[in-house]
Amino acid sequence: MNKKSAYIVGIITLLIGLWGFYDRFAYGHDHAAYGSVVVWGLWVALYFLFGGLAVGCFLWASLDLLFEIPACKGTGVKALWAALITLTAALIAIAFDLGHMERFWKVLLQPNLHAGVAEDAWGYTIFGGLTAIALFRAVNQKGKDGVLKVIMVLGLVVSLYVAGAPGKLMGVNAARSFWHAGMLPVQFLFFALATGAALLMVILTFADKKEKLESSLSILHPAAIILLGINLYFTWSYFSQGIAGGMPGIMLPAQEIVSGQYSGLFWGVQIMLGGIVPIVVLALNGKNNNIPLSGLMGLCILLGNGVSRYLILVAGQKVEMLPGMSQAVHGPGLTLTYSPSTSEWAVASGLVGLVILGLLIGADLLLPMFTKSRQEA
Amino acid sequence: MPNEAALLDKNASGASGVTTAPKPTGAPAAKEDVLFRMRTELARALKKNPRERRWVMVIDQRRCIGCHACTVACMAENKLPPGVVYRPVVIKEVGMYPKVTMTFLPRPCMQCENPPCTEVCPVHATYTNKEGIVVMDYDQCIGCRACIAACPYGARTFDYGHAHTDNTPEVGGMILGRNTADNYERDANVEYGKKRERKGHSSPVGNVRKCHFCLHRLMAGILPACTTTCIGRATYFGDAADPDSLVSELINHPNIVRLKEELGTAPRVYYIA
Numbered sequence: 001m002n003k004k005s006a007y008i009v010g011i012i013t014l015l016i017g018l019w020g021f022y023d024r025f026a027y028g029h030d031h032a033a034y035g036s037v038v039v040w041g042l043w044v045a046l047y048f049l050f051g052g053l054a055v056g057c058f059l060w061a062s063l064d065l066l067f068e069i070p071a072c073k074g075t076g077v078k079a080l081w082a083a084l085i086t087l088t089a090a091l092i093a094i095a096f097d098l099g100h101m102e103r104f105w106k107v108l109l110q111p112n113l114h115a116g117v118a119e120d121a122w123g124y125t126i127f128g129g130l131t132a133i134a135l136f137r138a139v140n141q142k143g144k145d146g147v148l149k150v151i152m153v154l155g156l157v158v159s160l161y162v163a164g165a166p167g168k169l170m171g172v173n174a175a176r177s178f179w180h181a182g183m184l185p186v187q188f189l190f191f192a193l194a195t196g197a198a199l200l201m202v203i204l205t206f207a208d209k210k211e212k213l214e215s216s217l218s219i220l221h222p223a224a225i226i227l228l229g230i231n232l233y234f235t236w237s238y239f240s241q242g243i244a245g246g247m248p249g250i251m252l253p254a255q256e257i258v259s260g261q262y263s264g265l266f267w268g269v270q271i272m273l274g275g276i277v278p279i280v281v282l283a284l285n286g287k288n289n290n291i292p293l294s295g296l297m298g299l300c301i302l303l304g305n306g307v308s309r310y311l312i313l314v315a316g317q318k319v320e321m322l323p324g325m326s327q328a329v330h331g332p333g334l335t336l337t338y339s340p341s342t343s344e345w346a347v348a349s350g351l352v353g354l355v356i357l358g359l360l361i362g363a364d365l366l367l368p369m370f371t372k373s374r375q376e377a
Numbered sequence: 378m379p380n381e382a383a384l385l386d387k388n389a390s391g392a393s394g395v396t397t398a399p400k401p402t403g404a405p406a407a408k409e410d411v412l413f414r415m416r417t418e419l420a421r422a423l424k425k426n427p428r429e430r431r432w433v434m435v436i437d438q439r440r441c442i443g444c445h446a447c448t449v450a451c452m453a454e455n456k457l458p459p460g461v462v463y464r465p466v467v468i469k470e471v472g473m474y475p476k477v478t479m480t481f482l483p484r485p486c487m488q489c490e491n492p493p494c495t496e497v498c499p500v501h502a503t504y505t506n507k508e509g510i511v512v513m514d515y516d517q518c519i520g521c522r523a524c525i526a527a528c529p530y531g532a533r534t535f536d537y538g539h540a541h542t543d544n545t546p547e548v549g550g551m552i553l554g555r556n557t558a559d560n561y562e563r564d565a566n567v568e569y570g571k572k573r574e575r576k577g578h579s580s581p582v583g584n585v586r587k588c589h590f591c592l593h594r595l596m597a598g599i600l601p602a603c604t605t606t607c608i609g610r611a612t613y614f615g616d617a618a619d620p621d622s623l624v625s626e627l628i629n630h631p632n633i634v635r636l637k638e639e640l641g642t643a644p645r646v647y648y649i650a
């Protein structure tokens with residue numbers, strides 16, 4: 001796919017999204033399919049995905065801008081820009097999900113800092129600020145920049161924290177045993193790193209000839225293989241333990257994913273397309289850095305990881321808090337079933353469009369600046 | 378006997394700050410009703426410092442007949458829209474044919490003494506008030522629904538802004554249709570002693586809602602709507618800090634259980650199983 005087609009895809013998905021944005025503003029949550037049982041749906045899954053992507057991109061940027069690994073030279077600015085764009089998409093997704101998005105400021109100014117949502121909000125705000133400063137300095141960098149290094153160190157620490165924060169947000173809910181696992185935040189960190197690498201693989205596909213930076217792929221590919229392997233291991237331990245344990249609160253959602261309603265998504269998209277296929281293809285590709293293929297594998301990894309967040313999030317809520325509850329209450333939003341509504345999909349499409357266009361426009365505007373400043377240095 | 382309707386009217390017209398307990402003057406027949414005793418005890422409790430009383434609810438599952446009157450009374454009292462339920466009755470079939478029976482479990486908010494729902498609220502919009510009741514500040518809630526995810530009892534629901542009269546057709550020029558039919562839905566309720574009309578997207582639309590032991594009634598000396606409506610007299614309410622109260626007697630029996638006690642939430646709702 002060339003850059004022009006990517007622009008077209010970005011514009012079409014954003015146009016679809018505009019209808020979704022209008023629907024959300026005009027009708028609130030009227031047309032959303034989540035409710036009072038499955039309270040967090042597609043938009044929260046996208047918040048996790050885009051938030052993880054932002055953190056992952058920042059961590060990859062640190063290889064260039066902090067650790068100065070020669071093979072990664074030149075990827076830092078692209079990665080930081082991608083971090084800002086995906087963070088914006090994450091924040092829009094979560095703002096749309098709130099019942100009163102106009103009160104979002106309260107989370108920052110009147111927070112309960114013990115609460116995961118407030119921790120996330122503050123964490124991402126600090127992270128966004130550090131990323132923006134780092135990007136500004138990196139773009140205008142002339143020679144060694146000590147301040148940039150300090151910002152990158154701070155950003156690294158904050159990134160490690162916010163990478164696991166969504167896992168904590170779910171994990172603190174002792175009532176939901178499927179989520180209440182100590183390793184959930186750690187899983188989110190590895191998911192973030194894998195998706196960050198994947199997005200960079202996609203971005204490099206669209207870089208100009210002289211900016212192809214093929215050397216960085218020699219780091220990204222093996223790293224992606226290892227991270228996907230770790231993710232598959234986490235997935236295996238999480239689900240096999242949950243099912244073998246036999247406790248209904250864990251076993252039932254795990255079974256729903258592995259062998260129930262979501263088995264197609266789980267095996268087909270999360271495990272095969274987003275895990276095994278990229279591992280095999282990238283491994284077979286070896287040192288022959290086939291850039292379009294690399295970009296395609298990056299897309300597969302993003303899709304697989306997006307599905308994995310969605311499944312963990314949604315299946316963990318499809319549990320009756322008291323046996324028989326779902327039969328006792330009837331009405332909108334009081335059901336254990338959930339599949340995203342058209343309006344939720346439209347907003348998702350818009351967010352994807354925003355990210356695509358943001359990345360393309362940013363790269364087209366930033367790269368020349370970036371190249372110029374590096375040449376002057 | 379106190380005139381409940383009069384008290385409710387008084388409450389509705391100026392709910393906040395109503396703290397005077399009624400003086401029960403029941404007729405002899407009413408004295409035999411357990412409601413009369415609870416009302417007397419309520420009046421006694423209201424004379425105490427709020428921090429010295431401990432509101433609890435006791436539900437006798439053996440007496441519950443699964444009529445759902447409490448669910449409906451709660452909906453009427455708090456003007457609950459579709460999708461918002463404070464007190465469902467969970468029905469369970471027990472045994473094997475032909476020896477089958479049913480058990481009924483009315484489930485209000487447990488008013489946990491260690492509530493996981495308040496801990497996760499990012500803006501302190503839900504908290505335990507001085508009465509020991511877990512309340513909502515509708516003007517503070519951002520609608521993130523983290524508290525719903527955290528509640529082990531499924532006791533919270535989100536107000537998506539639906540109306541019972543949604544999709545009711547309009548007939549031009551006649552006193553029919555949605556605009557007339559939904560007047561009662563738009564009228565203010567008095568939860569937390571504050572009148573709130575359902576208008577557009579203003580709170581409590583977009584907020585999480587939950588049972589509050591009918592705090593607005595309690596402050597006016599009236600028992601919760603579910604308690605007064607229970608035709609099986611299966612729901613008891615009162616001050617467990619008062620050793621002479623009915624609820625104190627009941628919760629000291631060995632056959633008392635609390636739901637999911639292993640989680641350490643310390644519910645203030647007890648069941649006689």
Ligand code: SF4
Binds near residue numbers: 486493494495533587
């Ligand atoms: S039952 Fe649920 S909503 Fe009520 S206090 Fe306990 S945790 Fe909170």
Ligand code: SF4
Binds near residue numbers: 497498503518525
């Ligand atoms: S929905 Fe409202 S009350 Fe519940 S956690 Fe979020 S802000 Fe707090």
